[in-house]
Amino acid sequence: MRIEPSGVVLTGVCEVQTAVCQALKPAAITAVWAVPARTQINVCRACLEEKVRDGEWEIPGARIQQRADAAVYSADGELMLVVEVKSNPPAGREAATLWAEKIHRNLIVHAGVPGAPYFMLVGYPRSFFLWRQPFHAGPSGEPDEIHFGPLLEPYCGEIALPGTEEGYEQERIVSRWLEESVHGDHPSAPDAAPAWLQRLFNELSGGTVVRQTPVFA
Known part of the structure; x- marks a missing residue:
């Protein structure tokens, strides 16, 4: 709108x-x-x-605060990955892809995220979209995708902290998955994660995951 x-x-x-x-x-x-x-x-x-x-409103010429639900920095302190977590993506593959591309495009147009080598949109809990190009290259690139993947299932049964809102709990779970994947503590099973995701975590190995923060490039 x-x-x-x-x-x-x-x-x-x-x-x-x-x-x-x-x-x-x-x-x-x-x-x-x-x-x-x-x-x-x-x-x-x-x-x-x-x-x-969320991709629901478009405001021509407007800029919004740059922030990330999670971000991964390299061991040298370079921003490598920005992560946005959204709930309840559309059920169908095509509809979910269009939904993700709309959110990605809106974030670029409104300068909601800084340039980074990678941007990941998590359609909680089972859809994942990864764009490889820097944001300033424009929203034309198509993402790598996982639909209905079980990557977060090992973390979804963990007890939430008292008083934690649902959205923040989802971000905590995604951050936990990122931390263990980046540090190799709980590598994703080959049948659960495609090669492009394994390559991403290899590149981010040893990095630092930061939650709920303005992002510094």
């Missing part, structure tokens, strides 16, 4: 209320317009950015 900002800032309750909402009670929000119907939506900044990151 195309969104146009109005430039109006007011105090009120966010009408979108995603999991990261900052205005469940009266707080600073902004009015935006849904195009072409020109429907007004009052939204906090956190929810606005979340809608853009």
